[in-house]
Amino acid sequence: MTTTTHELAIEATGLRKAYGDKTVLDGIDLAVPAGTVFSLLGPNGAGKTTAVQILSTLVSADAGTLRVGGHDLATDPQAVRAAIGVTGQFSAVDNLITGEENMLLMADLNHLSRREGRRVSAELLERFDLVEAAQKPASTYSGGMRRRLDIAMTLVGSPRIIFLDEPTTGLDPRSRHNMWNIIRGLVAGGVTVFLTTQYLDEADQLADSIAVLNGGKLVAQGTAHELKRLVPGGHVRLRFTGPRAYENAASALREATRDDESLSLQIPSGGSQRELRAILDWLDSAEIEADELTVHTPDLDDVFFALTSHPTTGPATVPAPAAAALKENQR
Known part of the structure; x- marks a missing residue:
């Protein structure tokens, strides 16, 4: 299902998750319009990664009504998986094979034909400036190249919603800015990006809306400008x-x-x-x-x-x- 800019790509009402006696997410409400960047901020342990894992069907919620790409997570998780792509904190790149082989492996996992898989892989390698390195083992790639390859692999299935969990951690400033341009390009093409980051300038630069998570609760939501006005000191x-x-x-x-x-x-x-x-x-x-x-x-x-x-x-x-x-x- 393809969402329009007038629809919500991600909806969460009353999202709850606990591990034993520790409540990680305590009644979270989220609404992310399609074709925008939404950033979830919070200190370590606030529940950001858990929220991504739940919304991307990797972990089940204890309670809440959740819809991603117009599909209910509880009743149609397979449709949700078909609509999304996930790039986690740790790269999914296989270091033992080349960049192109990583791409073709992902094409196989997305059930593309051999011909279609080669076409899509070639287009994405060119789009992410990886053509010259395509035949080299991924173990030789720099941090920025690995993250670009990671996102390129995520895009093989043409997802309309992408979860980026701290995508620029460990990158140098130039690579971070290159990644920002990639994210802007994705959104310009109609993709919705759910971004978690510990770099506050990153959220300021990229996000159309921001939510701050603390102690399992959302303590503020709004645009960067709106959030800045919440704090005295101006x-x-x-x-x-x-x-x-x-x-x-x-x-x-x-x-x-x-x-x-x-x-x-x-x-x-x-x-x-x-x-x-x-x-x-x-x-x-x-x-x-x-x-x-x-x-x-x-x-x-x-x-x-x-x-x-x-x-x-x-x-x-x-x-x-x-x-x-x-x-x-x-x-």
Whole structure:
């Protein structure tokens, strides 16, 4: 079954999984639109890999309603397997054979004819820039080449949904960026990517939506921008070269934090356009000229640490708009 961009590729309601007395996933709800990148974040042991294993039919859930590619995992797991591809933390590449032989083996496992298998393998080896290395043993490949071959093997069956469990772990920065481009290319072709990663910049760069898992529970979901606004600490920094302008602004902006050494003021802000406009309008009306205005917003590192520092920690409240503080200062 081919999903459209208006359908959900992955749906989970009340997903639960426990091993003995340890609850790994505690009532997880997920909704992943087709043709998007969804990233699941969380510390080690949070349940990310377990979620991937369940949704890819490798492990059974204890409870929950689960649909992948439009198919119910409980009643039609075989249809789910036909719709998905999985690239785990550890490569499925066989080091003892060549890259091309790995591809042809995967084609056999997908029940492609010999002719079709060779055609698909050749196309994917070219797509992933592995043609020159195709006849060499996979044991001679670099880490980046092995991960590219791993994903190429996953694509032999033309899955519309791919689970990538920490696909860039151990790769150098150049190989990581190459992998990001590969993932973007897959999504541009209509593939849905379910990504787990410990690299927060990776989720920031790639994901259309992000969920943060901690202690078996989802503690936040949203776009990267929405999650960053959950964490206090965003601010606008005004820097002045003249002490008179600095003192005038500091006297008027009572809520601002002073830095007398650098002649700068820090105003709490979520970084929205309206807040920035309010600051600029106030500076104009007070006839005060700041020499530099910079916006500082929390990044996903801040979000991650704020939401996963304690097992029961919930989302932080959105910081109060700077416009409200400015309004109070103008009274």
